[in-house]
Amino acid sequence: MTGHNGQRVLEVHDLQVRFGTRRGAAHVVNGISYTLDAGETLAIVGESGSGKSVSSLALIGLVPQPPGRVTGTVRFGERNLVTCSSEELRHVRGNDIAMIFQDPMTSLNPVLTIGRQLTEGMQLHLQLDDRAARRRAIELLDRVGIPSPDRRLGDYPHQFSGGMRQRVMIAIGLACDPVVLIADEPTTALDVTTQAQIVELVDDLRRDTGMGVIWITHDLGVVAGIADRVAVMYAGQIVETAQVDALYEHPRHPYTQGLLGSLPVLGQPERELATIPGLPPDPVHLPSGCPFWPRCPQRLDERCETERPQLRDTGEGNLVATFYEAKPASEAVS
Amino acid sequence: MASYVVRRVAQALVVLLGVSVVVFALVHLVPGDPIRVSMGTRFNPDAYEALRARAGFDLPLPVQYGRYLANAAAGDLGVSFRSGDPVTTTLLGRLPATLSLAGSALLVALLIAVPLGIFSAIRSGSKLDYVATVFSQAGISLPDFWMAILLILLFSGVLGWLPPSGYVSPLADPIGWLSHLVLPAITVGVVSGSILTRFVRSSVLESLGEDYTRTARSKGLHERTVVTRHVLRNALVPIITVTGLQLAYLLGGVIIVEVIFAWPGLGQLALLAVQSRDYPVLQGTVLLVAVVFLLINLIVDLLYAAADPRIRYK
Numbered sequence: 001m002t003g004h005n006g007q008r009v010l011e012v013h014d015l016q017v018r019f020g021t022r023r024g025a026a027h028v029v030n031g032i033s034y035t036l037d038a039g040e041t042l043a044i045v046g047e048s049g050s051g052k053s054v055s056s057l058a059l060i061g062l063v064p065q066p067p068g069r070v071t072g073t074v075r076f077g078e079r080n081l082v083t084c085s086s087e088e089l090r091h092v093r094g095n096d097i098a099m100i101f102q103d104p105m106t107s108l109n110p111v112l113t114i115g116r117q118l119t120e121g122m123q124l125h126l127q128l129d130d131r132a133a134r135r136r137a138i139e140l141l142d143r144v145g146i147p148s149p150d151r152r153l154g155d156y157p158h159q160f161s162g163g164m165r166q167r168v169m170i171a172i173g174l175a176c177d178p179v180v181l182i183a184d185e186p187t188t189a190l191d192v193t194t195q196a197q198i199v200e201l202v203d204d205l206r207r208d209t210g211m212g213v214i215w216i217t218h219d220l221g222v223v224a225g226i227a228d229r230v231a232v233m234y235a236g237q238i239v240e241t242a243q244v245d246a247l248y249e250h251p252r253h254p255y256t257q258g259l260l261g262s263l264p265v266l267g268q269p270e271r272e273l274a275t276i277p278g279l280p281p282d283p284v285h286l287p288s289g290c291p292f293w294p295r296c297p298q299r300l301d302e303r304c305e306t307e308r309p310q311l312r313d314t315g316e317g318n319l320v321a322t323f324y325e326a327k328p329a330s331e332a333v334s
Numbered sequence: 335m336a337s338y339v340v341r342r343v344a345q346a347l348v349v350l351l352g353v354s355v356v357v358f359a360l361v362h363l364v365p366g367d368p369i370r371v372s373m374g375t376r377f378n379p380d381a382y383e384a385l386r387a388r389a390g391f392d393l394p395l396p397v398q399y400g401r402y403l404a405n406a407a408a409g410d411l412g413v414s415f416r417s418g419d420p421v422t423t424t425l426l427g428r429l430p431a432t433l434s435l436a437g438s439a440l441l442v443a444l445l446i447a448v449p450l451g452i453f454s455a456i457r458s459g460s461k462l463d464y465v466a467t468v469f470s471q472a473g474i475s476l477p478d479f480w481m482a483i484l485l486i487l488l489f490s491g492v493l494g495w496l497p498p499s500g501y502v503s504p505l506a507d508p509i510g511w512l513s514h515l516v517l518p519a520i521t522v523g524v525v526s527g528s529i530l531t532r533f534v535r536s537s538v539l540e541s542l543g544e545d546y547t548r549t550a551r552s553k554g555l556h557e558r559t560v561v562t563r564h565v566l567r568n569a570l571v572p573i574i575t576v577t578g579l580q581l582a583y584l585l586g587g588v589i590i591v592e593v594i595f596a597w598p599g600l601g602q603l604a605l606l607a608v609q610s611r612d613y614p615v616l617q618g619t620v621l622l623v624a625v626v627f628l629l630i631n632l633i634v635d636l637l638y639a640a641a642d643p644r645i646r647y648k
């Protein structure tokens with residue numbers, strides 16, 4: 001299936017992931033729901049450990065079970081990817097839904113040529129023969145900006161720089177013309193200039209192919225330019241989601257406000273980002289009620305500590321899970 | 335790649351030179367007169383003088399070392415104080431027994447360790463994994479002489495299927511050679527295999543948890559392909575190393591097992607040489623074992639380079 005712009009390609013409903021650990025059940029993803037349309041970029045933003053990677057790995061069945069346990073629905077076309085057979089899922093993976101990962105240094109196999117790593121997926125899913133796969137691999141490498149691609153197919157990952165490896169990863173992701181591309185912090189391990197190039201490359205590719213992109217990041221600054229919508233994750237829940245402009249102009253969740261308050265300022269990009277006091281909760285001992293209350297600067301009363309706020313519409317385009325009623329943005333962000 | 339090989343061979347030669355100094359010093363570190371000591375109560379003035387002259391003990395040490403080195407390079411490792419036979423001939427005579435035991439024991443070890451290690455890694459936490467862990471723990475902690483005795487009691491005593499000990503040349507009697515080989519090979523192979531099983535398991539397990547394995551899975555490859563193409567290729571490097579070390583250890587002589595099975599290998603020879611203070615033979619054995627060790631290390635490094643492009647291109 002290929003998406004026409006605006007057509008719904010992915011529908012996630014009440015996705016939950018738990019891990020059995022020695023200390024007890026770790027509630028890592030706690031009922032998240034979102035949708036993705038063809039040609040759209042959805043950014044999932046949150047601190048380290050908020051469950052961004054686990055929730056996206058869960059989409060394509062890459063959470064190890066056991067110790068993991070995934071429930072909820074991930075509707076992709078006719079299928080629910082949470083319950084379909086592993087064989088069906090395998091046909092979706094890499095073919096319809098592709099994923100690129102954070103660390104290009106470790107995500108490529110060091111002992112196989114990049115040609116091999118590029119072609120194996122197409123040979124499997126598109127049934128290309130060696131020559132056709134090779135031709136397509138060269139086209140893809142060329143498309144992602146690898147110079148003289150025909151001569152690089154026999155090279156090994158360690159012969160590429162970090163940025164070039166991430167381009168190779170992207171080429172691998174695109175190998176079978178996916179409908180959805182999940183990019184799990186693909187720029188975190190790269191320097192700032194390279195980051196910008198990779199962001200731009202993925203955005204170009206999205207425009208060309210009409211694929212939907214889920215862009216995971218802990219850095220709101222990275223996605224400002226390319227995201228259509230943003231979902232802010234905290235402790236395995238989506239605490240706020242909105243069109244990107246609405247989110248930046250009037251963040252309604254105290255956590256989002258904190259994140260935006262901690263954005264780097266132009267001219268001092270190295271400024272320390274974490275300015276929200278405290279640490280995210282331990283997924284084995286989630287606080288009752290709103291998961292953010294122990295750190296929340298706007299905490300109201302016992303209600304925050306006992307009742308879990310559900311996403312509600314603020315009427316300005318934001319869906320937000322907090323009992324706190326925001327004042328106009330100018331007053332809310334101090 | 336070619337320069338890598340040259341560099342590794344040169345390194346091996348330097349190490350070998352160092353080993354030769356140590357081996358040479360062995361005789362001269364013994365307090366007193368080594369020939370006198372080695373003859374003990376069997377002292378005989380004529381034999382004593384002849385051996386002294388032949389060994390060149392009256393010359394200055396550096397000259398003696400030079401002579402020793404030159405002779406060794408030409409394949410002459412001196413004569414046994416005990417038998418008067420050339421040491422080189424004695425060592426070569428021991429090689430077939432040593433090679434057949436080491437080779438077959440390694441084969442047994444790999445036949446156990448590779449499948450068991452891979453499956454217990456893939457099914458880590460399962461019953462099979464548990465059984466494999468218990469097995470390898472037992473294999474590592476049971477003394478080999480005890481296992482040897484149990485095997486002899488069972489297969490030769492109770493069942494009478496196999497000879498309890500001894501060695502027959504494969505050229506003279508291949509079937510006899512094999513039947514004598516089975517018990518010592520199993521004894522040594524099981525111990526070696528238990529050690530290797532753990533290494534195979536842990537390196538496969540490590541590779542299974544790597545990011546590139548997740549990438550391979552994200553492509554929708556069959557799990558079979560993920561394991562054989564992505565996981566095992568990477569797990570191979572540490573496995574090659576440990577297998578090489580095990581082989582070197584086996585070739586160096588498994589003294590206790592050789593003694594129990596009356597197996598005329600290098601280990602037994604070394605023991606005899608120590609017991610009778612036959613220094614030239616001891617020197618020769620140590621030198622040969624060192625050469626074998628270096629050779630295997632060299633081969634391991636070359637295999638390493640074949641398995642891992644990052645080494646090849648450095």
Ligand SMILES: Nc1ncnc2c1ncn2[C@@H]1O[C@H](COP(=O)(O)OP(=O)(O)OP(=O)(O)O)[C@@H](O)[C@H]1O
Pocket residue numbers: 019020021026028046047048049050051052053054055064067068218283
């Ligand atoms: N196999 C597992 N068993 C137990 N806990 C796990 C497992 N995998 C992940 N977790 C836990 O899930 C939580 C979320 O992890 P996840 O990798 O999704 O975070 P993230 O939001 O992607 O963070 P980052 O920005 O650092 O990548 C972490 O607390 C982690 O310890």
Ligand SMILES: [Mg+2]
Pocket residue numbers: 052053054184185
């Ligand atoms: Mg992550």
